[in-house]
Amino acid sequence: MRTNIVLDPSQQEIWWEIKRTAKNLKMTIGEYFIFCHQFRKNQKEEEELEKLLENPLMGGKKDLDLIGASKSMWKT
16 A cells, blocks of 8 residues: 655655665565554553552552561461
8 A cells, every 4th residue: 555645845854764764674664663653652661660660559559568568467
């Protein structure tokens, strides 16, 4: 399928850079756009995961005493 794209003259240099990069990666422009979209999506998910790992109780219960909770689990 072919798509005609009308470019703003100020964006033409960026377009040629995208075409060169896609060619260097041996991809079509469509494949390159999909690759970039997936990369951005994965980066966003990774950033959200890192934020969650930094503060695992974020958005959960506040003032939870983890040490007390684990000690009480082992009481007989």
